[in-house]
Amino acid sequence: MIQPIYLYGSEVLRRKAEPMDISDKAAVDALVTDLEDTLKASEGVGLAAPQIGVSRRVLIVDGRDMTDAYPYLKDFYRVMINPLVLEESSEQCEFNEGCLSVPGVYADVRRPSVIKVEYYDRDLVKQVEVFDRFACRMVQHEMSHLDGVIFTDLVAPIRKKIISKKLQGIAHGKVSTHYKSKLK
Numbered sequence: 001m002i003q004p005i006y007l008y009g010s011e012v013l014r015r016k017a018e019p020m021d022i023s024d025k026a027a028v029d030a031l032v033t034d035l036e037d038t039l040k041a042s043e044g045v046g047l048a049a050p051q052i053g054v055s056r057r058v059l060i061v062d063g064r065d066m067t068d069a070y071p072y073l074k075d076f077y078r079v080m081i082n083p084l085v086l087e088e089s090s091e092q093c094e095f096n097e098g099c100l101s102v103p104g105v106y107a108d109v110r111r112p113s114v115i116k117v118e119y120y121d122r123d124l125v126k127q128v129e130v131f132d133r134f135a136c137r138m139v140q141h142e143m144s145h146l147d148g149v150i151f152t153d154l155v156a157p158i159r160k161k162i163i164s165k166k167l168q169g170i171a172h173g174k175v176s177t178h179y180k181s182k183l184k
Contacts, residue, residue, distance in 0.1 A: 002041045003034050003052040004182040008102045008150065009171025011184065012050050017146045019082050020049075020056045022124050028058075032079055032122055035060050042179035044100045046138050048145035051101050053184070057082045059142035063135060070134045078129075083119035083143055086128065088112035095137045097151045103177050105166050107155040111140045 006012055020028060031054060039047040039060060048059040059080050063073030091113045098106045114132045117139060121127050131139050141151060152160065152167060169175060173183050 079122040081120040
């Protein structure tokens with residue numbers, strides 16, 4: 001079911017999410033379906049459970065619609081339950097990020113270039129995978145949500161100052177979205 005996306009200023013976005021109980025397959029399936037439906041309706045490329053008001057360590061990333069810019073993402077779709085970064089490169093790269101919870105705000109963010117992640121997939125099979133390039137960026141962005149971190153927390157101080165009025169506006173409900181959203 002399509003859920004509203006919680007916007008910057010919502011308390012749930014600042015909480016460290018709890019692990020998902022993988023013994024409850026029905027609850028896992030329901031949450032993943034809500035994430036998938038909501039992501040599709042919002043036309044985003046990634047969504048974490050806290051963004052729909054559920055403080056659990058579950059996310060999805062979908063790069064399949066980004067193949068014009070990143071052809072290697074043509075089959076890139078992951079459901080990640082209880083993801084854990086096992087390794088990250090010391091080398092970093094910078095990408096311009098945006099977020100469905102922070103509409104209209106974009107900023108360059110430095111993150112590790114390569115990460116190795118352990119997670120359970122939708123079928124609750126444990127996976128270990130290495131991500132690089134834009135796929136790595138997508139996974140890291142969504143994993144940050146699971147720790148209560150929003151991409152704007154990671155930008156350079158001068159950029160943070162520049163976007164602060166926009167962030168305050170979003171936190172006070174002065175924003176419109178083409179998808180269901182809420183502030184709480």
